[in-house]
Amino acid sequence: DKHLWLFNLVTDETSSALAAGHDWICEFAEIFEKVHVFSTHKGTYSLPKNVQILEIGGGNLFKRIRAFKRLIAAAFEIIKNREQSMVFHHMSHKTAALIGLPLRLSGVKQGLWYSHSKSTIFLRIAQFNVNIVFTSIEGAYPLKSKKIQYVGHGIKSDRFKTEVNKIRRKNSILSVGRITRIKKLENLLIAVGKISNIENLIPEITFVGPMEDMAYFEYLQKLGKQLNLKLKFESVVRYELIHLVYGNYSVYYSGTPKSIDKATIEAAMSGCLIISDNLQALQFLGMTSLPLYENNPVPNEIDLQLSSILELKKEEIEAARQSISILAIKNNDLSNTILRISRIMVGNAI
DSSP states (O other): OOEEEEEEEEEOTTOTTTTHHHHHHHHHHTTSSEEEEEEEEEOSOOOOTTEEEEEOOOSSHHHHHHHHHHHHHHHHHHHHTGGGEEEEEESOHHHHHHHHHHHHHTTOEEEEEOOOSOOOHHHHHHHHHOSEEEESSTTSSSSOOTTEEEOOOOBOGGGTOOOTTSOOOTTEEEEESOBSGGGOHHHHHHHHHHHTTSTTOOOEEEEESOBSOHHHHHHHHHHHHHTTOEEEEEOOOOGGGHHHHHTTOSEEEOOOSSSOOHHHHHHHHTTOEEEOSOHHHHHHTTGGGSGGGTTOSSOOOHHHHHHHHHTOOHHHHHHHHHHHHHHHHHHHBHHHHHHHHHHHHHTOOO
């Protein structure tokens, strides 16, 4: 009989980066009597009847003032119905910082989902205001707190299940996400450059995502030419089609520092083998438990990881893909994640 008040950044099932938030809302709607969504921006959506959505807005000074007024009105409504209300801030730490304190003083239970390496003053205030902080894995949240609960990611795994024996591009490497320095894409090029002289093991590297830093894009192109690598840059793929991309590639590279991004989990669910210098991400996905790492106890060198994978036999690759896919689905399936978050929020056993 609880009502959930959910604050997020974007509600748009066609968004290439944030469409998964739409899935989260639908899953919460299966658990709570009513879900009130306050979204900074909204686009195309198809939500259950018990979901109400309001666009907060933002942009210039006038729009920000109007958005703040809407937040204040929402806070009053939540407090008025506090006996049956709970609040969840999904990557929306600013709303937790702005209206979280009066909600806390009124006894409204609040949860914050945050999985990013960046820490801000808004995040520190938000952490103080909320009761529980949810994140994916250890290291994905930049602050220390006794409030943290590690619950994996929440991804609709049915979208990404792929036959492990599906024919894929031979010696192919994929990376999905923004073309920006924080992704450390040059580390992949340097690693591949170290092994590119091995006969028949010259990988094709494909980057899929928006060009956020043209200077960095030009640097990657120049580095690729210097190392004599096969590079492809492709534009953003719609979320409902991205699973088709993962299913065509053998290896996925993640350069996200500390945390583990959603695309990496989706790739693992699709049977891609993961390479990364983020040891926690490799451990979380079960890569470090595979036989290919037996002679490499600290597999944080990307070129060694890639060499080991490229030298595997066909049946070994299929077994590894099966293992990684099963574990990724088990630890990150949306229904399980949302159920666990909901139980923690209402105080039941995990």
